[in-house]
Amino acid sequence: MLSESPRSPDHAGVLRAAEKIAAILPPTPLLPVEIGGVTCHVKAENLQPVGAFKIRGGWHRLSDLTDEEKARGVVAVSSGNHAQGVAWAARRLGIKATIVMPRDAPQVKLDATRALGTEVVLYQRPGEDRDEVAAKIIEQNGAVLVHAFNDPWVIEGQGSMGIEMTTQLGREPSRIVAPCGGGGMVSGLSLACPSSAIVPVEPVGWDMVGQALLAGEIVRAADDAPATICDALQPLATGHLVLSTLAGRSEPGVAVTDEEVRAAQRFAFSRLQLVVEPGGAAALAAALAGKVPVDSDTVLVISGGNADPAKFAKTIAGN
Template identity: 65%
Template sequence: MPASHAPSRAGVLRAAQKVAAILPPTPLLPLEFGGRTLWCKAECLQPVGAFKIRGGWHRLSDLSAEERRRGVVGVSSGNHAQGVAWAARRLGIAATIVMPADAPQVKLDATRALGAEIVLYDRMTQSREEIASELCAKTGAILVHAFADPWIIEGQGTVGVELDEQMRARAGGSASRIIVPCGGGGLAAGVALACPDASLTLVEPEGWDDVGRSLAAEEILPVAKDAPATACDALQTLSTQPINFAVLKERCSAALWVTPAEVRAAQRLAFSKLHLVVEPGGAAALAAVLVGKVEVDERTAVVLSGGNTDPEAFARVLSTAD
């Protein structure tokens, strides 16, 4: 296996074969909205509650025997952590995950339950990349980045492969537009590679729209130092990386942001109409549709990327009207 490679559509299709061998496709659910049918890809129903299981499996299953013996280190607020931990347990690989101390407890507990060791850090004052690099240098483990890794990008792109097959079977053709939540850009870049003919819209949380600003400026810009607190922990990355930006600057047609209230409204709608528990970050793309920030036609698809939220936090969302 090469030390690295450029993510490609061929790589996404290979990853899709690997994922299909161990996981069933997640449902593509119709949601009637504004007189049209919006198609919702329910990645919140994955075994680890998020799409991150795809990239984790593609990356770790491609490691050599010698690399597997060395173990892996991941960085994550929780969903990538569980994807890596799930794959590591299945493959018999030791996994250490660097996670923010303020990650939702449900994500911390689930990662530990999958057998991974957790190293906590302060999201706003410490660099998770530096901590992970030090761990890799000390132990010889392989770094599995949450989004800036070609295998991770290709694995996340398998969402698009499944979605395309389901849309052609049920919606009369491939998706014309795909709307995805965006943190570091791993999912977005993967879907862009998987579905080159679809218009791609990225959605970020208010104040954490660094990818959108980077695309507008045609250079990578970090999140502002005074970025507000956000419930969208899954999308709370400080900046995208060149490997993701290289794909997105060629393929992204629009980048939007949504407010906390808009996200909560999307969570409530997904629960009431689709009977799904969707975490804040996982509901960001749907939120943009509900408030009319994205034009919808009969072949528009939205990715509900994750459902790992603390029960108490979700109960507050359902019980409080904005």
């Protein structure tokens, strides 16, 4: 099993991450959008250099490594977006990175990760435990684990988005609705914007963060969990650090269907001229389906745009 960091993320860490990220990246747009006669906002993280918000946590984590840790290199586990965030930061900082990715990850994400100069190690999903694959690599070469969500630096880095949107909106949002996989982003947002209602949105059958918040303990995905087009939102369970950070700070959230997600992708393309991958459209899907209320201070996070071209074209065509 992979060990957890003894440090806890906090608001001060989110502020420090926001300063570091602002020094190298421009803020992503906060765009007005009308839903049900109400104008709210979307935070377009799909416009990041790697096409997803994961660049935030990757940069905060890797840029905080000691020289000795940098020399050992890093290992990350990801279906694609965290992979690219870590690989982008590693290339900029001159750190060797190894990324453990599922064989069924979208080819566009596999290709983009390799193009950033990182080594990719594939595992079978379902069938193999990705954390065990990563643990073996760490045991062999002593690399530093950069967990996709259960890491204090990663959580703080993702939370930097909340500092940005507060500045852009002129106040903390009344509600932040965000796609949720392992829960790193919503954890960071809960620290960044303590007065905002935080609403995680997960695929039906993969609401492991929502179930964990209701149960007060880690819940693992069922062996017969349904297939979902949201490849980025399929961790088998959240982490203890995420759960402790979100406890008392986040609503259990809602779950969306594949068809609701496809409708949101079409909406984003036609109304906002944005290419959004399935998982990245989850929050917008929940709002469009009427599963979460919106007001003028609501922010919906569009978390990623690394869509498979052929599948995206079929979705936009309504197939």
